[in-house]
Amino acid sequence: xxxxxxxxxxxxxxxxxxxxxxxxxxxxxxxxxxxxxxxxxxxxxxxxxxxxxxxxxxxxxxxxxxxxxxxxxxxxxxxxxxxxxxxxxxxxxxxxxxxxxxxxxxxxxxxxxxxxxxxxxxxxxxxxxxxxxxxx
Amino acid sequence: xxxxxxxxxxxxxxxxxxxxxxxxxxxxxxxxxxxxxxxxxxxxxxxxxxxxxxxxxxxxxxxxxxxxxxxxxxxxxxxxxxxxxxxxxxxxxxxxxxxxxxxxxxxxxxxxxxxxxxxxxxxxxxxxxxxxxxxxxxxxxxxxxxxxxxxxxxxxxxxxxxxxxxxxxxxxxxxxxxxxxxxxxxxxxxxxxxxxxxxxxxxxxxxxxxxxxxxxx
Numbered sequence: 577x578x579x580x581x582x583x584x585x586x587x588x589x590x591x592x593x594x595x596x597x598x599x600x601x602x603x604x605x606x607x608x609x610x611x612x613x614x615x616x617x618x619x620x621x622x623x624x625x626x627x628x629x630x631x632x633x634x635x636x637x638x639x640x641x642x643x644x645x646x647x648x649x650x651x652x653x654x655x656x657x658x659x660x661x662x663x664x665x666x667x668x669x670x671x672x673x674x675x676x677x678x679x680x681x682x683x684x685x686x687x688x689x690x691x692x693x694x695x696x697x698x699x700x701x702x703x704x705x706x707x708x709x710x711x712x
Numbered sequence: 713x714x715x716x717x718x719x720x721x722x723x724x725x726x727x728x729x730x731x732x733x734x735x736x737x738x739x740x741x742x743x744x745x746x747x748x749x750x751x752x753x754x755x756x757x758x759x760x761x762x763x764x765x766x767x768x769x770x771x772x773x774x775x776x777x778x779x780x781x782x783x784x785x786x787x788x789x790x791x792x793x794x795x796x797x798x799x800x801x802x803x804x805x806x807x808x809x810x811x812x813x814x815x816x817x818x819x820x821x822x823x824x825x826x827x828x829x830x831x832x833x834x835x836x837x838x839x840x841x842x843x844x845x846x847x848x849x850x851x852x853x854x855x856x857x858x859x860x861x862x863x864x865x866x867x868x869x870x871x872x873x874x875x876x877x878x879x880x881x882x883x884x885x886x887x888x889x890x891x892x893x894x895x896x897x898x899x900x901x902x903x904x905x906x907x908x909x910x911x912x913x914x915x916x917x918x919x920x921x922x923x924x925x926x927x928x929x
Contacts, residue, residue: 595814684723
């Protein structure tokens with residue numbers, strides 16, 4: 577019973593993060609968080625299929641490309657999976673934008689980032705997002 | 713237990729790194745900082761500083777120099793992308809103990825931290841080759857300038873003392889006041905020092921001293 581509710585509370589997170597040091601540190605932090613479940617981790621958006629197959633993530637943490645844009649592969653994935661939420665880090669690592677449809681807000685600690693990821697998997701915490709997604 | 717300060721212009725990066733390093737039993741993160749000023753406030757409380765290369769306005773090299781001044785015993789590891797190998801040399805010459813690439817693994821970061829605490833540096837074969845090339849260049853420059861760094865100069869303890877004060881930029885009068893000796897005696901020492909080092913000016917002598925200190929002589 578407890579295990580079942582814990583499973584429900586766990587947000588499935590995928591990583592598409594460069595550079596490697598930041599990616600591996602996020603893997604460690606997410607991996608040991610009781611409410612987060614890491615389903616895959618890659619450096620390049622082109623390898624994203626590896627993350628999306630199997631246990632589909634509810635949320636992707638991604639870094640922008642060198643020109644500061646969202647990679648085209650990521651845009652395509654977002655169009656195909658409209659329910660997938662993105663947490664976008666700038667090329668330098670700063671969080672620029674949380675989930676789709678919500679205003680940009682800055683997260684500057686590891687704790688705040690993990691909390692954001694936990695909420696990204698909780699429909700109750702973001703009714704406005706659900707509404708927007710249902711309207712699509 | 714190594715006490716670590718993390719300096720990164722992006723607070724989230726520093727915070728993520730701190731959270732990861734705090735999991736290690738032999739490491740303690742004493743603080744994080746995003747600016748040179750913030751970092752220097754913690755400088756006395758740490759054994760090792762991890763500094764990002766991205767601090768604005770040359771902040772990384774400024775911080776390295778300031779840390780060396782405030783806490784000469786501190787180990788400094790620079791963390792950067794190093795698009796050019798010479799970026800790495802630039803920071804090592806500024807006083808860094810080592811360089812960790814952002815494309816390295818967390819395990820490699822931890823190995824570098826532990827090595828730095830033991831007074832060692834882990835470098836890739838590419839960086840080792842660059843360092844050797846730079847040493848050869850410096851030796852060539854020294855030879856052209858008539859400076860022989862292969863042997864420590866035969867200075868008396870008093871001459872060494874005077875040379876160190878020259879290195880601090882003191883005048884003969886100031887040196888005399890500091891050591892409680894006559895100015896004439898200082899002049900004799902300076903003459904002897906220049907002659908033994910085979911250099912023509914106080915500035916060259918000061919440079920020589922810095923080179924000796926870098927070699928640990």
